[in-house]
Amino acid sequence: KQEVTQIPAALSVPEGENLVLNCSFTDSAIYNLQWFRQDPGKGLTSLLLIQSSQREQTSGRLNASLDKSSGRSTLYIAASQPGDSATYLCAVQGGSEKLVFGKGTKLTVNP
């Protein structure tokens, strides 16, 4: 059974800092990995999707990497802003269509 773990569970940083969120998964037989952002009580916004054959994806200040063999992904956020404050969820898609989510990292960027 696929299990996804995100570390740290919560992170507080000053504005402008570069930061890394970590995601690990137990079964490396995945099709893709997605990073989502969730604001309190709100829906899920897809940030980046990395196919199993890819090593990284970039969108603006966000860069996600994938090391499938070791079961790890990182989300790098450059020059963090208060508006980046949210919970970031990592999810993997394996042999079925469903996404298996981690419990998320709650990020707070302080002005």
Next chain:
Amino acid sequence: AAGVIQSPRHLIKEKRETATLKCYPIPRHDTVYWYQQGPGQDPQFLISFYEKMQSDKGSIPDRFSAQQFSDYHSELNMSSLELGDSALYFCASSASRDSQETQYFGPGTRLLVL
């Protein structure tokens, strides 16, 4: 750009009542997924449909049923509601079952069972 639409956005029900949640996927998306997110929990997959047929099933209680209609919208029917069914229910859609396709999530329906 059009997004996934869910209705209602909020729903309050009593125990043992029935609820119906609706999902309207992004135009031209033929695959719909339902997820349940309990308070402080990560989203859990319930069920998915492709071209109006159930394609995958997760931890969906027998009290719940779902279907996808000819216009690709989907409905999640929940009967004999229990307190533990209180959660945020997300619908997602994708352009196909292809693993290269991103799942786009709707804003969710917040269900509170009293």
